[in-house]
Amino acid sequence: xxxxxxxxxxxxxxxxxANVSYGAVTELTTRIDTPSAGATNVNVQDRPQAGPWxxxxxxxxxxxxxxxxxxxxxxxxxxxxxxxxxxxxxxALAEETTQEVMATLWTKAHMFDPxxxxxxxxxxxxxxxxxIDALRKQRRPEPEDLPWGPxxxxxxxxxxxxxxxxxxxxxxxxxxxxxxxxxxxxxxxxDLSHSEIAAETGLPLGTIKSRIRLALDRLRHAMG
Amino acid sequence: MGYAAGTLPEAFNLVVATHxxxxxxCRARLMEFEAVGGAVxxxxxxxxxxxxxxxxxxxxxxxxxxxPIKTVWAQTGVFPKPLQDYVxxxxxxxxxxxxxxxxxxAVLPTSKDASVRLLFIPAGAEMPDHGHAxxxxxxxxxxxxxxxxxxxARGDIEVANQELExxxxxxxxxxxxxxxxTDAPLRxxxxxxxxxxxxxxx
Numbered sequence: 001x002x003x004x005x006x007x008x009x010x011x012x013x014x015x016x017x018a019n020v021s022y023g024a025v026t027e028l029t030t031r032i033d034t035p036s037a038g039a040t041n042v043n044v045q046d047r048p049q050a051g052p053w054x055x056x057x058x059x060x061x062x063x064x065x066x067x068x069x070x071x072x073x074x075x076x077x078x079x080x081x082x083x084x085x086x087x088x089x090x091x092a093l094a095e096e097t098t099q100e101v102m103a104t105l106w107t108k109a110h111m112f113d114p115x116x117x118x119x120x121x122x123x124x125x126x127x128x129x130x131x132i133d134a135l136r137k138q139r140r141p142e143p144e145d146l147p148w149g150p151x152x153x154x155x156x157x158x159x160x161x162x163x164x165x166x167x168x169x170x171x172x173x174x175x176x177x178x179x180x181x182x183x184x185x186x187x188x189x190x191d192l193s194h195s196e197i198a199a200e201t202g203l204p205l206g207t208i209k210s211r212i213r214l215a216l217d218r219l220r221h222a223m224g
Numbered sequence: 225m226g227y228a229a230g231t232l233p234e235a236f237n238l239v240v241a242t243h244x245x246x247x248x249x250c251r252a253r254l255m256e257f258e259a260v261g262g263a264v265x266x267x268x269x270x271x272x273x274x275x276x277x278x279x280x281x282x283x284x285x286x287x288x289x290x291x292p293i294k295t296v297w298a299q300t301g302v303f304p305k306p307l308q309d310y311v312x313x314x315x316x317x318x319x320x321x322x323x324x325x326x327x328x329x330a331v332l333p334t335s336k337d338a339s340v341r342l343l344f345i346p347a348g349a350e351m352p353d354h355g356h357a358x359x360x361x362x363x364x365x366x367x368x369x370x371x372x373x374x375x376x377a378r379g380d381i382e383v384a385n386q387e388l389e390x391x392x393x394x395x396x397x398x399x400x401x402x403x404x405x406t407d408a409p410l411r412x413x414x415x416x417x418x419x420x421x422x423x424x425x426x
Contacts (some may be wrong), residue, residue, distance in 0.1 A: 067284070073278050078270030085271055095274055116255070121262025128229070128261070133291040141234075141241035141306035143251065170263045188229045188264045219260060 029170045051163025060109040069196060072119075077102055087131050097134045101127045115158035118166035133196035165223060172222030180215035187212055228257030233338035238310060239361045239381070242403055244303035246379035307403060310334075311342075314402070315366075316390040318342060325349055338407040345369065345394040345402070355393075358408030360384040362392075367400035369393060412422050 059065035303313035320328035326346035394400035
């Protein structure tokens with residue numbers, strides 16, 4: 001959020017907008033790695049490069065495919081549970097909430113828009129919102145949708161671009177220097193504020209902010 | 225980023241969600257931060273689920289109906305949708321409390337770690353000079369205000385922290401309505417506002 005990085009003005013017009021744009025497709029299409037995850041037990045011939053797990057979510061949406069759900073569950077449920085426990089849930093609550101999150105994935109499958117998010121990102125937002133409900137007993141205000149609303153059938157080119165960028169993002173994240181990656185993970189999972197990170201790691205606050213920003217910048221460059 | 229990660233107090237989340245409804249640039253950044261969150265999740269360590277967790281989840285699913293498609297359409301009104309949800313309607317639904325000098329406020333119910341209120345400042349009026357013990361986010365919904373040479377209009381957010389002592393003034397053109405979240409009481413420089421502070425819980 002711009003407002004969280006600036007002290008007095010929200011009007012800073014940074015050049016960040018491009019990061020979720022759908023650029024750089026043509027260059028990428030020639031060298032996509034087939035993601036190791038997903039798309040194994042579902043017929044995906046009609047969209048071979050749609051991105052990890054998109055075909056499984058689609059299978060749930062179109063034909064309530066339990067095999068696809070099982071594959072998603074095996075991959076994501078243990079990660080969601082780890083996320084919830086790092087956010088402060090005990091094992092029992094994390095288990096229960098994970099089941100809730102995965103059930104929500106089923107009941108909301110028809111709302112997943114692969115042109116806007118990867119499956120991992122979508123599940124992350126569901127888990128985050130459930131964790132706010134369950135752990136903090138708070139409401140989670142969500143922004144209103146864009147005036148033009150979701151497309152009935154997302155444009156395949158947008159889907160391809162977004163899903164490829166996500167794959168690229170995952171790779172960029174894994175290639176970050178260890179120190180930066182750890183801090184990013186803690187900011188997301190540890191439910192730590194920057195000052196709490198400072199208290200826990202003994203790093204001065206300024207360093208942490210700049211390291212997180214540096215890491216995000218690096219990710220942006222990797223995406224550029 | 226705190227909003228994307230889900231680590232902010234509810235009051236701040238409301239201001240951010242309302243702002244993102246008005247600012248495409250920040251919407252893009254929010255999606256960017258969420259994308260990073262997704263990548264981090266995918267990359268993360270795993271914690272085994274209990275035996276039978278999948279079956280339990282499938283059972284949970286069979287007991288539920290499919291969620292209806294809810295599109296949160298942009299509203300025509302002064303308040304974006306997330307704020308309307310808290311107020312229970314648009315501007316006309318607000319129950320204002322007078323604070324003197326034509327200034328009015330309405331505190332919205334959120335979790336106690338921070339507070340959020342709507343402020344109504346008549347065109348040209350000024351807020352008492354104050355500093356902050358914590359962070360204050362102010363989002364303009366109608367009109368504009370001037371603060372030390374900067375002008376903030378609809379959709380703009382001012383972030384104030386410990387270092388800033390300020391006297392925002394509503395722009396002359398129109399009454400100014402803001403959504404303001406704070407995680408600590410304000411520090412007023414004058415005695416009268418300090419007394420009023422006790423009464424108005426700011």
